[in-house]
Amino acid sequence: MNSLHTNRIVDQGFKYLGILATFSGLVILAVFIFNILWDGLDRIDWDFLMGLPSRSASRAGILTAWSGTAWVLGLTALIAIPLGVAAGIYLEEYGRKNRLATIVEINIANLAGVPSIIYGLLGLEIFVRVMRMGSSLLAGACTLSLLILPVIIVATREALKAVPNSLREASYGMGATKWQTIWYQVLPAASGGILTGVILALSRAIGETAPLIVIGALAYVPFVPKTPMDEFTVLPMQIFNWVSRPQHEFLVNGAAAIIILLAITFCMNGFAVYLRNRWQKRINW
Amino acid sequence: MKQIVAEDVNAYYGENHVLKNINLTIRQNTVTALIGPSGCGKSTFLRTLNRMNDYIDSFRLKGKIEIDGKDIYAKKVKVEELRQKVGIVFQKPNPFPKSIFENVAYGLKIQGTKDKKFINERVERSLRQAALWAEVKDILDKSALSLSGGQQQRLCIARTLAVKPSIILMDEPASALDPLSSAKIEELIGELKEKYTIVIVTHNMQQAARVSDRTAFFYVGELVEYNKTSELFTNPKNKQTENYITGRFG
Amino acid sequence: MAQVELEIQALKDNLLDMIELVENQVSKCRKVIEKKDVRLAKEVIAGETKVNAQELAIDKDCENIIALYNPVAGDLRFVLATIKISNDLERIADNACSLAKFLKKYVAHIDHKLLDQFDIEKMLQTCTVMLNDMHEALKKEDTKLARKVFDKDQTLNAINRKSVKSASTLLKEHPEDHKIILRLFTIVRNLERIGDLTKNIGEEIVFHIEAQVLKHHKPEQSKS
Numbered sequence: 001m002n003s004l005h006t007n008r009i010v011d012q013g014f015k016y017l018g019i020l021a022t023f024s025g026l027v028i029l030a031v032f033i034f035n036i037l038w039d040g041l042d043r044i045d046w047d048f049l050m051g052l053p054s055r056s057a058s059r060a061g062i063l064t065a066w067s068g069t070a071w072v073l074g075l076t077a078l079i080a081i082p083l084g085v086a087a088g089i090y091l092e093e094y095g096r097k098n099r100l101a102t103i104v105e106i107n108i109a110n111l112a113g114v115p116s117i118i119y120g121l122l123g124l125e126i127f128v129r130v131m132r133m134g135s136s137l138l139a140g141a142c143t144l145s146l147l148i149l150p151v152i153i154v155a156t157r158e159a160l161k162a163v164p165n166s167l168r169e170a171s172y173g174m175g176a177t178k179w180q181t182i183w184y185q186v187l188p189a190a191s192g193g194i195l196t197g198v199i200l201a202l203s204r205a206i207g208e209t210a211p212l213i214v215i216g217a218l219a220y221v222p223f224v225p226k227t228p229m230d231e232f233t234v235l236p237m238q239i240f241n242w243v244s245r246p247q248h249e250f251l252v253n254g255a256a257a258i259i260i261l262l263a264i265t266f267c268m269n270g271f272a273v274y275l276r277n278r279w280q281k282r283i284n285w
Numbered sequence: 286m287k288q289i290v291a292e293d294v295n296a297y298y299g300e301n302h303v304l305k306n307i308n309l310t311i312r313q314n315t316v317t318a319l320i321g322p323s324g325c326g327k328s329t330f331l332r333t334l335n336r337m338n339d340y341i342d343s344f345r346l347k348g349k350i351e352i353d354g355k356d357i358y359a360k361k362v363k364v365e366e367l368r369q370k371v372g373i374v375f376q377k378p379n380p381f382p383k384s385i386f387e388n389v390a391y392g393l394k395i396q397g398t399k400d401k402k403f404i405n406e407r408v409e410r411s412l413r414q415a416a417l418w419a420e421v422k423d424i425l426d427k428s429a430l431s432l433s434g435g436q437q438q439r440l441c442i443a444r445t446l447a448v449k450p451s452i453i454l455m456d457e458p459a460s461a462l463d464p465l466s467s468a469k470i471e472e473l474i475g476e477l478k479e480k481y482t483i484v485i486v487t488h489n490m491q492q493a494a495r496v497s498d499r500t501a502f503f504y505v506g507e508l509v510e511y512n513k514t515s516e517l518f519t520n521p522k523n524k525q526t527e528n529y530i531t532g533r534f535g
Numbered sequence: 536m537a538q539v540e541l542e543i544q545a546l547k548d549n550l551l552d553m554i555e556l557v558e559n560q561v562s563k564c565r566k567v568i569e570k571k572d573v574r575l576a577k578e579v580i581a582g583e584t585k586v587n588a589q590e591l592a593i594d595k596d597c598e599n600i601i602a603l604y605n606p607v608a609g610d611l612r613f614v615l616a617t618i619k620i621s622n623d624l625e626r627i628a629d630n631a632c633s634l635a636k637f638l639k640k641y642v643a644h645i646d647h648k649l650l651d652q653f654d655i656e657k658m659l660q661t662c663t664v665m666l667n668d669m670h671e672a673l674k675k676e677d678t679k680l681a682r683k684v685f686d687k688d689q690t691l692n693a694i695n696r697k698s699v700k701s702a703s704t705l706l707k708e709h710p711e712d713h714k715i716i717l718r719l720f721t722i723v724r725n726l727e728r729i730g731d732l733t734k735n736i737g738e739e740i741v742f743h744i745e746a747q748v749l750k751h752h753k754p755e756q757s758k759s
Contacts, residue, residue: 096342166379173337173375174444175368176395184395189382491605518607520746527608532537 036262040255048256052222053238057249062257064221065238068137069206069264071225072234075141076148076205081198084149088156088194093182105157112150119147120214128215135216138228143211148201155197159190192279199272203265209236235261288313288452288482289334294348296329298341303329305506307348311499313451316474316483318493318514321503322529327486330503331454334484335371336364352452369396372445376457378437380429380444385421388429388440392448407447415443416473435466442473453477455485459492471496490530494518502526539604543613546596550617551674553589554736557624558666560586560631561729565659567638568650576642579635586628593621609743616743623732623739627666630725630732637718645715652701653719654694658726661687665733669740678744684737691730698723 051061091108095101123143133139163186171181187194212234220241221233235257242254289311296304304326311317319327329338336357338344350357357367369392380388389408398404408425412418417439421432429440438458445453455474459467474483474496487493493500494514501511502523510517510526521527528534560579567575597614600606606614650656665687672681702720706713738749 164379166375166377167381169337169375170379170381170441171391172340173335173368173373174392174395175365175448176391177365180395184391185381490607494607519611521608530607531610532539 033262036255036258040252040257040259043252043256044259048253049260052224053220053233057247057253060242060250060253062235062238062260064224065233065235065257066260066264067224068217068221068232069234071137071228071232072140072144072212073202073206075137075228076144077198077202079141080145080148080152080201083145084152084198084201085156085194087149088153088160089182089187091153092157092160093178093186108150108153112154115210116147116208117210117214119143120211122146123211123215134229135218135231136229137225137232139215140212140217140232140234141228143215144205144208147208147211148205151201151204152198155201156190156194159193159197160186162193163189192276196272196276196279199268199275203268203272206265206268207236207261209234209240212237235264286313287311288353289484290349290351291330291333292349292351294330294333294346294350296326296333296338296347297343297345299343303506304333307508309501309508309511311482311484313482314478314480315498316478316485316496318497318500319484319486319503320488320490320493320500320529321509322534323488324505325503326506327501327503328456331456331484331486332373334452334454335368335373337368337373339364369448370450371452371454372448372450373454373456374438374441374445374458377461378434378441380432380437380440382428382430384426385429385432385440386425389444389447391444396448411443411447412440414446414477415439416469416476417443433466435462435469438462438466438470439473442470442477446477450481452482452484455483457486457488460488467492502529504529539600539606539610542596542600542604543606543610546593546600546614546617547673549589549593549596550620551670553586553593553621553624554666554670554673556582556586556589557628557631558663558670560628560635561659561666562663564631564634564638565656565663567635567642568656568659571642573639573642576635576639580632580639583628583632586625590621590625593617612743612746616739620736620739623735627729627732630729634722634725637722641715641718646712649705649712649715649719652705653698653723655719655722655726658691658694658723658730661690662726662729662733665730669733669736672737672740676744678741681737681740681744684734688730688734691727695723695727 048061049066050063051059052063053065054060091101091104095104120143123139123146127133127139127142128135131139133142167185167189168181171185176184216231217237218231218233221231223230225232239254239257239261242250242257245251287310289309291307291309294304294307294309295302307330309330319331321327332338333346333350334352334357338346346358352367352371356362381391383391386408389411390404393404393407409418409422412421417436420436421427421440429437432440438461442453442458459470462470471492474485477483485493485496497514499512500514500517502509502517502521502525504525510521510523512522517526518530521530560582563575563579563582566572567579597618600610600614604610665684668680668683668687671677698720702716705716709716735750741747741749
């Protein structure tokens, strides 16, 4: 009877510990958001969103910053998604499962954890200098692609792994080739998982500043980029720039820009969660 | 007419010798049951008939398997064509997570058939043959996963029928189903036998006795006895067969 | 041991018991004649209910085994054989009982010479041995022993054929005993029937063990 009593206490105790941990996290998040909104919400208006940066805090806008972010995101997506998904498909469906494959798998997972500044240095040497892209959007996008490629590959592989083998068997049993099976059955079934992984990877890319600084994205860019070879800036850089200034007005600008960045990130993540839920409902093995 | 001829078939998973000197002939339009305790090689043998074992890296086959007079393991054989001629239904129903219609039409899609009218007719015909048409004709667009287990299995049979195979392999098709659905599948087998050759692996000996014309008893990779079902179940020639079917072991 | 195995074994034990019971009924009849002991005849008549009860019990067991255990191959053949054997045994016991009823009335004052003319004691002896052989054959699964019953049945058939002649001779010589003579003539026929039924039992035993159907085959063939 005694151990039963102890078990119940441990049970209850763990439950309350969990509640405490959850609430702590939520409370801290709430405080942060409230703080930021308090500081920056008033500053947000049409001029702020569409205005070019300026030495004067009250006239400064984030147009070039968020358009730079949009460009970088778009290009990165264009480069990283096909490469990453294709690599994931190859490694998971076509690759032979031997020791080499295991080593590759481990190393890709490791790459996902490498500090982003290392990617910046890599990008600087290869894209900016050797390939002569200069400090352009293209160089930035290529660098960020390298950064999120491992994440997309791993997410793709996990999504493919989650597709039960009985599905592939059923398709092969019908006389489908490997590619037909992948294209018509496996990929559609894994698409939710892959999409979720891609969006999460992109939302990580959105917030990366260090690699872009290294490859030479500028802090002060008074024009909206028009081609992939143009120089650029991104929202996190603009934010970093403003919050490093002592003047209070720039701090407010920074807070406002942070709100915009948070909004974009929340939207992307929210969309990923929505997609994942829809996908899970459709497929119930 | 001899349709499937297995000659001195030996199969290996790596070092594991899983099928030993199998010699078996199956005639057209018959139902043949493969019985035996777990691990005796009956499922492995079934899968050699449509080369589903190809996907297991360590699998090797020695000997010859001929279907309609052609060696199916010959170098120039197109495996995809073989599998459309020799369909397979698995133990756990595995319909694609698509609509009922798309499930049945899949075989035609991968063949490249585009004619909508043709596809519609073929889908209806296959669903009728699988005794499922009446239940699903109004819900062809619904997800296949919304059907019951027994219906899903009949759907899997329908999609196999859609590509007009001549042989249908069944790997314990009713074992995951409730008794009523299982009985429906048995009834279906009885109807299909007129047009197709069926080879069925089953653990359920009464089912094997009810549906099959001939029965093959496998034990530890060997084909111990192969005879008319009525003979095998009233007067088996081999003591091991008798021990197995009377429940003395395994 | 599988449950079906236990059931089959229990059924076999019951069947062996029934054979023994019926064998005793027949051998007691012979003892009645040998010792002119009416009490034994009464025992045989009383024992009839036990035999009938055994038959019903065995029939019920067979029904259960078929319904519940789906017997196949050897098990199935055994159950089918048992149903028939128990039926044959019941009819043998029936014949023995009617003989006992006759003996109870007449054994005290019947002329022994008449019994000898019809070889009735010999027939009873043969029948007892045949039943004993069947018991052993079933117990030891010995089909060679089971087949021996066919020869012995021939003996009984021969005596039966002879009895027509004996009967007509006796009727001419002792017309005053005509009632007894006709009764004895019928008894010979009944004993020959017991022989036939025991032969059936032999055939069933061979079917159960070897899956060979000997029924309705010519005797020469069945000797193989």
